[in-house]
Amino acid sequence: MMQSLPIHRRLPQASQLVYGCMGLGGGWNDNPVSEQDIQQTHQVVDCALEEGTNLFDHADIYTFTKAEQAFGQVMKVRPELREQIIIQSKCAIRFADEKGPKRYDFSAEWIEHSVEHILRRLHIEQLDVLLLHRPDPLMVTEEVAGIVEKLQRTGKIGHLGVSNMNVPQMRLLQSALNTPIVCNQLELSLSNLQWLEEGVTHNSSSFLGTIEYCRAHGIQLQAWGCLSQGLFTGRDLSGQPEHIVRTANLVQSLAEHYQTSKEAIVLAWIMRHPAHIQPVIGTTNLERIRACALASNLTLTHEEWYRLYESARGNELP
Known part of the structure; x- marks a missing residue:
C-alpha cells in the first residue's frame, strides 16, 4: 500500500499553509508602491510568521510586479528574514504588449529574464522554488530543461515546480529534466470539485489522475482559490x-461545534485529503490570516469530510 508523503518532503521545513502574495503591492493598477503598501507587507509577513506560516508564494505578474516590489522592500531592510522563510515565485504569463497578445512563454530567454527580475525585485540571491505558471503549448522540453539546469547550477533557483499542469504535461516535462518537479499548484476548493469528481464519478477530464500522479511522484500539491x-x-x-x-450553513455549524473559524473548517476540509495539500491563502486582513491558521489544529472526521463534499456537490454520491 502506498504511504502518504509528508508535507513538502523536499522542503520539509515548509508550513502547512502557504501565504499567497497576490494582494500585496497596492492593487492591480499603475500606481507606484507606496510606504503604506510596504508597511502592510511588513504586517502581513509578521502575522503569517507568528501563526506558523513560513512559505510565501509570489508570481511576477501579481499586481503588475508590485507584490514582489513591496515584499522586496521588506527583505531589503530585514535581511535576517531570509533564514526564516521560504520564497517561491511563478513566471511564464505575459500580458499583451507591442509584440503580441496575452500569452504563456516557456522559452529559455523569457524564463531567465523573468528569474533575474524576480530576484532583483525581491532583493534575494536565490529563489527557493520557481514555478512555471501556466502550460505553454509551444513548450520545447529540452529548452526548458536547459535553462532550469543553468539556473540551478548558478544558484538562482533551488527547485522547480509547476502550476495548473495535468499528468501528460508533467510527465512530458519531467522526461527532459534532470531535477524533479517538486510541486503543482492547482485550483482546489470546496466550490471547485473537479479534482475529486474525476476520481469518484469517472468523468473524462483533462486533469484525470493528477492528484494520484502527484502523490505517487512526491510532487507537493498546493491549492489556489481554496477559500472560494x-x-x-x-x-x-x-x-x-x-x-x-x-x-455555508454546514460550515458555520461545524465551526461552532469545534469552536473555531469558518475559514479553518474550509481549509481543514482540503487538508484532510491524504495528499497533504497545502492551501494558498491570499487575504491581507490580519484577523483572517489568524482565522486561517486555526486549520492547522483541526482534523475533520471521515464523516464530516463527506458531509461537506456531498453538500458542496449538491447531490448524493453515486
Missing part, C-alpha cells in the same frame, strides 16, 4: 444556489 473567495465564510449569498447556502 469567501463563499462559505461570510460572503453575501443572495442569489446563490440552494446547495451553496446549505454548505
Whole structure:
C-alpha cells in the first residue's frame, strides 16, 4: 500500500499553509508602491510568521510586479528574514504588449529574464522554488530543461515546480529534466470539485489522475482559490444556489461545534485529503490570516469530510 508523503518532503521545513502574495503591492493598477503598501507587507509577513506560516508564494505578474516590489522592500531592510522563510515565485504569463497578445512563454530567454527580475525585485540571491505558471503549448522540453539546469547550477533557483499542469504535461516535462518537479499548484476548493469528481464519478477530464500522479511522484500539491473567495465564510449569498447556502450553513455549524473559524473548517476540509495539500491563502486582513491558521489544529472526521463534499456537490454520491 502506498504511504502518504509528508508535507513538502523536499522542503520539509515548509508550513502547512502557504501565504499567497497576490494582494500585496497596492492593487492591480499603475500606481507606484507606496510606504503604506510596504508597511502592510511588513504586517502581513509578521502575522503569517507568528501563526506558523513560513512559505510565501509570489508570481511576477501579481499586481503588475508590485507584490514582489513591496515584499522586496521588506527583505531589503530585514535581511535576517531570509533564514526564516521560504520564497517561491511563478513566471511564464505575459500580458499583451507591442509584440503580441496575452500569452504563456516557456522559452529559455523569457524564463531567465523573468528569474533575474524576480530576484532583483525581491532583493534575494536565490529563489527557493520557481514555478512555471501556466502550460505553454509551444513548450520545447529540452529548452526548458536547459535553462532550469543553468539556473540551478548558478544558484538562482533551488527547485522547480509547476502550476495548473495535468499528468501528460508533467510527465512530458519531467522526461527532459534532470531535477524533479517538486510541486503543482492547482485550483482546489470546496466550490471547485473537479479534482475529486474525476476520481469518484469517472468523468473524462483533462486533469484525470493528477492528484494520484502527484502523490505517487512526491510532487507537493498546493491549492489556489481554496477559500472560494469567501463563499462559505461570510460572503453575501443572495442569489446563490440552494446547495451553496446549505454548505455555508454546514460550515458555520461545524465551526461552532469545534469552536473555531469558518475559514479553518474550509481549509481543514482540503487538508484532510491524504495528499497533504497545502492551501494558498491570499487575504491581507490580519484577523483572517489568524482565522486561517486555526486549520492547522483541526482534523475533520471521515464523516464530516463527506458531509461537506456531498453538500458542496449538491447531490448524493453515486
